[in-house]
Amino acid sequence: MFVARQKRVKSNPAGLSPCFRDRSQAHHRVVENLLQRVISSLEASDTREGKDRWNTFESSLRAHMEIEERVISTFAHVHHQDARALLREHYDIRTRVAEIEALLKLNMCRPRIVRDLLDSVRAHAAHEDRMLYPWMEENLSDADKALIIDQLPPEGTS
Numbered sequence: 001m002f003v004a005r006q007k008r009v010k011s012n013p014a015g016l017s018p019c020f021r022d023r024s025q026a027h028h029r030v031v032e033n034l035l036q037r038v039i040s041s042l043e044a045s046d047t048r049e050g051k052d053r054w055n056t057f058e059s060s061l062r063a064h065m066e067i068e069e070r071v072i073s074t075f076a077h078v079h080h081q082d083a084r085a086l087l088r089e090h091y092d093i094r095t096r097v098a099e100i101e102a103l104l105k106l107n108m109c110r111p112r113i114v115r116d117l118l119d120s121v122r123a124h125a126a127h128e129d130r131m132l133y134p135w136m137e138e139n140l141s142d143a144d145k146a147l148i149i150d151q152l153p154p155e156g157t158s
C-alpha cells in the first residue's frame with residue numbers, strides 16, 4: 001500500500017511530479033493502443049497475431065491495474081465512494097477480459113467485442129485521469145511516485 005503524505009511537499013528539483021502525471025496518463029494511451037492493435041489483427045482475420053497482441057495487452061493492463069489498486073486502497077480512506085466505483089470498473093474490465101480470452105481460445109472472438117472493451121477501457125481511463133491521478137499527484141510522496149513510474153511497463157515494450 002502506498003502512504004499518502006500528511007502535508008503537501010513541494011515537487012523535487014528534478015521535476016518528478018509534473019513528469020509523473022504525464023507518464024501515468026500516457027500509460028493509459030499505451031494500453032489503449034495495444035488493444036487497438038488486437039482489433040486491427042482480428043479485422044484482418046489474423047487470429048494468431050491477434051492472440052499474440054492480446055497477450056501483450058493483457059499483461060500490460062494487468063500490471064497497470066495491480067499498481068493502481070495498491071494506490072486505490074489508500075485513496076479509499078478519503079474518497080470511499082469514488083474508490084468503490086473505480087474498483088467496480090476494474091472488476092467489470094477483468095470480467096470482459098476473461099470472456100474475450102475464452103473466445104480467442106475458441107477462435108470465436110469478433111472485433112466488435114474487443115471494440116466494446118476498448119470503449120470501456122477508455123471511459124475508465126478518462127475517469128481516473130479526472131479523479132484519481134490528480135489525487136495521486138497531490139498526495140503521494142515523490143518516492144512512491146518514482147516507484148509507480150518504475151513499475152509501469154515502458155512505452156513501446158508494453
Ligand SMILES: [Fe+2]
Nearest residue numbers: 065068124128
Ligand atoms: Fe484503472
Ligand SMILES: [Fe+2]
Nearest residue numbers: 028068125128
Ligand atoms: Fe489506469
